[in-house]
Amino acid sequence: MKRVLVTGANGQLGLALQGAAKDFPLDLVFMDKNTLNITNANAVKEVFSTQSFDVCVNTAAYTDVDGAESNKELAYAINGMTVETLAKTCKQTGCWLIHISTDYVFDGTLDRSYTPPDTPNPLNVYGASKLAGEQAIQAVGGNYSVVRTSWLYSQYGNNFYTKLQAQLDAGKTLQVTADQEGCPTRAEDLAAHLLTGIANQQLAKGISHYCGGEVMTWLDLARRLFPNQKVSEWSGASSLAIRPKKVVLKNNNSSTV
């Protein structure tokens, strides 16, 4: 049975992987930021020298898109430099590195869906730091799969769905922006895609895309997720980080919204 390390285990995707774990014939070892802070190179090396892993799924990341604009160093440290250390350690130990990246590596100006070899051009610090991570993995080489995804949401952690639910619980009405289009992706579907791909040894090597099969705005998604609530369009101030207007990742395998 393959032994699989999952980093960032208390994040949205990490929790979705934990939720799906029992359905797969894999020996999954979950480490959160307290157990393994991936920016601590010595801790990473120690974990890999004292334990043996066939696969490492790196879900740990700095994911605050607006926060990254003023925390550039931290975003690059977690999403870029650290990923290089992880890639080198995986290569040295013969471990298959599966890393998650984002549609925000693209600028959204193409009038067709983006394929993995399309040229990235991130518009914000978060996207640039994630691109730095991708490039570090490619430069190190070894056995790797970089899976780009978009607009993750789920019942787990802090995300679009749970934030809106929290607003409803607090008695607020929902107001959501409609100025972006993308492909929302259920974190549970991505988790199943990754675990199936690991178990069957079928996950694409190199860079691939995985996202939901429908293009919509955040407003459309909110109305889909909360059909019995009034959701109006937010027309207030725009967010700090510039976001691409429309990125549709061309899927290797699409999921349902």
Ligand SMILES: NC(=O)c1ccc[n+]([C@@H]2O[C@H](COP(=O)([O-])OP(=O)(O)OC[C@H]3O[C@@H](n4cnc5c(N)ncnc54)[C@H](OP(=O)(O)O)[C@@H]3O)[C@@H](O)[C@H]2O)c1
């Ligand atoms: N969410 C999306 O819409 C989306 C879209 C496209 C791609 N992605 C990518 O998908 C992956 C998973 O995203 P997600 O939604 O699960 O994000 P998330 O909920 O923010 O989870 C990331 C986890 O990484 C942890 N982390 C941060 N710094 C760390 C460190 N130095 N060492 C170890 N763990 C650390 C975070 O802990 P703290 O919270 O305690 O810092 C958090 O638990 C990320 O690579 C992200 O870039 C996400």
